[in-house]
Amino acid sequence: MTAKMMSSRSFAIVIVALFAVALCPGLQSAFAADKAVQLGKYPNLKIGFTSQNLVKWLPHNVVNLKTIIDFASKEGFAFIELRDPNADLSYDDARQVAAYAKQKKVEVIYAMGVGGLDANYFEAFSRGLANAMLFNGPRIVRTGANGKEMAADPGKQFWTAAEFDRLVGNLNKAANTAKTFGYTLYVENANEGLKGDGAGTFGTADLFGPKGVNANVGFQLDMANFFCVSRVVSPPEAVKAFFEANVKKVGYSHLKTSINRKPQTTLNENELPFATYFSALSKEGKVYVAIELANPNTLEEAYANHLKSVDYLKANF
Numbered sequence: 078m079t080a081k082m083m084s085s086r087s088f089a090i091v092i093v094a095l096f097a098v099a100l101c102p103g104l105q106s107a108f109a110a111d112k113a114v115q116l117g118k119y120p121n122l123k124i125g126f127t128s129q130n131l132v133k134w135l136p137h138n139v140v141n142l143k144t145i146i147d148f149a150s151k152e153g154f155a156f157i158e159l160r161d162p163n164a165d166l167s168y169d170d171a172r173q174v175a176a177y178a179k180q181k182k183v184e185v186i187y188a189m190g191v192g193g194l195d196a197n198y199f200e201a202f203s204r205g206l207a208n209a210m211l212f213n214g215p216r217i218v219r220t221g222a223n224g225k226e227m228a229a230d231p232g233k234q235f236w237t238a239a240e241f242d243r244l245v246g247n248l249n250k251a252a253n254t255a256k257t258f259g260y261t262l263y264v265e266n267a268n269e270g271l272k273g274d275g276a277g278t279f280g281t282a283d284l285f286g287p288k289g290v291n292a293n294v295g296f297q298l299d300m301a302n303f304f305c306v307s308r309v310v311s312p313p314e315a316v317k318a319f320f321e322a323n324v325k326k327v328g329y330s331h332l333k334t335s336i337n338r339k340p341q342t343t344l345n346e347n348e349l350p351f352a353t354y355f356s357a358l359s360k361e362g363k364v365y366v367a368i369e370l371a372n373p374n375t376l377e378e379a380y381a382n383h384l385k386s387v388d389y390l391k392a393n394f
Contacts, residue, residue: 113155114387116394119359124390125149125156125184126368126383127331134376137166142174148380150181152387156214157183158329158367162190163197164205171208184214186329186365188297192224193247193264194240202251210258215365217328218255219297222248222264222284227308234270234308235278245290252293263297263328270309271319280309282319285326296326299369304348305335313349320349324357329365340371342378344386355394 114124128137128145135141142159149157159166159174166174171187178185187209191201202220209218226240227233236244252262264284272282283289285296299306303316334341335348344351358366368386373379 112153114153118394119355123155123364125154127158129160130370149183158186164201175211185212188219192221193244195224216260219263227268235273241279256293263295265297271311295328299331301333301335305338327363331369333369342371342373343382
């Protein structure tokens with residue numbers, strides 16, 4: 078069998094799996110954790126965290142993901158973002174993890190890190206969409222927007238016109254496929270600058286602007302990346318204007334603190350105050366908010382930093 082035939086066969090298996098899950102509504106019902114963390118000023122927000130916070134010590138496999146889910150359940154987090162950068166988690170392993178999360182009453186958002194211009198984008202996306210459909214939670218599948226084109230050039234700040242055209246086409250194609258199965262593709266703001274010149278350079282705002290992606294592509298907001306990951310420093314007022322203009326496109330958010338352009342190990346405000354985000358997200362029903370933390374030295378510290386971050390949120394919001 079040729080490599081091309083094997084690839085076609087693998088894709089066909091994924092599509093069959095997708096339809097099988099789509100026809101089982103019992104796998105899709107969402108629910109809240111029994112004692113989900115709740116904020117006094119914004120009680121409808123669902124507070125979770127990304128598995129990326131713990132992957133340094135708990136590499137993703139069935140056993141470790143169950144450990145992460147146990148922690149989420151015990152501490153009252155409503156959901157986790159399961160970050161699987163290249164959709165390497167097998168379909169069978171994902172099914173086991175999904176069943177365990179359902180048992181523990183923890184919702185799961187499945188997220189990939191592959192970028193829209195990466196050579197393996199559609200291969201990873203097809204596996205990831207199949208995995209995403211196994212989990213209870215919102216009908217979300219997430220990938221990156223930028224990818225290896227930024228990683229290969231640390232000085233790169235924006236997409237070129239040619240890159241932008243290909244990126245928009247690839248994201249639209251993936252999002253249209255996801256929509257066929259009742260899911261929405263969301264992509265995150267990251268290394269790219271907020272806004273290019275609209276002719277030779279393009280950024281996050283351009284991606285969601287008139288020349289950008291179609292309505293099937295949603296926005297996965299990171300509250301700090303504009304300040305500590307983006308390679309162009311964005312004034313808070315410009316980020317605020319962009320966010321408020323696009324809040325209806327948000328599917329879920331990363332809640333992260335940036336201080337002096339560095340992500341922090343615990344939550345402690347941001348260049349643009351969290352209240353600005355929380356108020357609009359709560360009002361628009363964009364309720365899934367995942368804590369994302371920089372790594373400390375030990376797993377024990379990482380666990381403790383989640384709880385410190387929850388204490389901070391409860392005390393201030």
